[in-house]
Amino acid sequence: MENINPQSQVTYLILAGGRGQRMHGVDKGLMLWQGKPMIEHITQYIGIPPDKIIISAxxxxxxYENYAEKVIQDDACDIDGDYQGPLAGILSAMQVCTTPYLLCLPCDSPVPPDNLLKNLCHCIHEQNKKSALCHDGERLQPLFSLLNCEHKHLLREFLLQGRRKVHDFFSLIDPAICDFSSQRNHFNNFNRPDDMN
Structure with a gap:
């Protein structure tokens, strides 16, 4: 697998389309943590211009349009019902993405791992795969992933079959697995009000 050029071949996708059910229905990407909305922590971590960022909301x-040039909804498939889950957001992003790769980040983990993109690119190259996702030493973290947009056709069929489980889709694409066990705490996400303390 050839080396990936992060500057020209990767677009960042921030997944902010969830219902926030365990947060009493609030929009988690806009919740304040350490004085700033969660989405702002992520965009500052990314540190790139808004035209390289897609937000799924x-x-x-x-x-959200204050943080990214493209803000999209989970409407890539003709499926009834709201909130189809993160895979629908990923598919919608793949369909408007102008680069070969998407780096996915959830909006409720405001301190992602260091060198995330660099390490995922390295794993794709070393393991000769098309995509890569993180492993925190205990479990896979598929929403921290570098995905080849070639998967969009397979993902669309997956969703049209009524399937929603993230791990089931990732098992189909056989990604590289990237060890981030030394940064396990960077995958902590905020699911309940007490997590914000």
Whole structure:
């Protein structure tokens, strides 16, 4: 597998389309943590211009437009019902992405691992795969992943079959697995109000 050029071949996708059910229905990407919305922590971590960022959201689109040039909804498939899950957001992003790769980040983990993109690119090259995802030493972290947009056709069929489980889809694409066990705490996400303390 050839080396990936992060500057020209990768677009960042921030997944902010969830319902926040365990947070009493609030939009987690806009919740304040350490004085700033979660989405702002992520975009500052990324540190790149808004035209290289896609945000997948289903609410407050006008607010998210302050952080990314493209703000999309989970409407890539003709499926009834709201909130189809993160895979629908990934598919919608793949369909508008102008680079070969998407780096996926969830909006509720405001301190992602160091050198995330660099290490995922290295794993793709070393393991000769098309995509890569993180492993925290205990479990896979598939929403921290570098995905080849060639998978969009397979993902669309997967969703049209009514399937939603993230791990089931990733097992189909046989990604490289990248060891981030030394940074396990960077995968902590905020699911309940107490997590914000």
């Amino acid at each position: 289903n609410r407050n689109l006008d607010i």
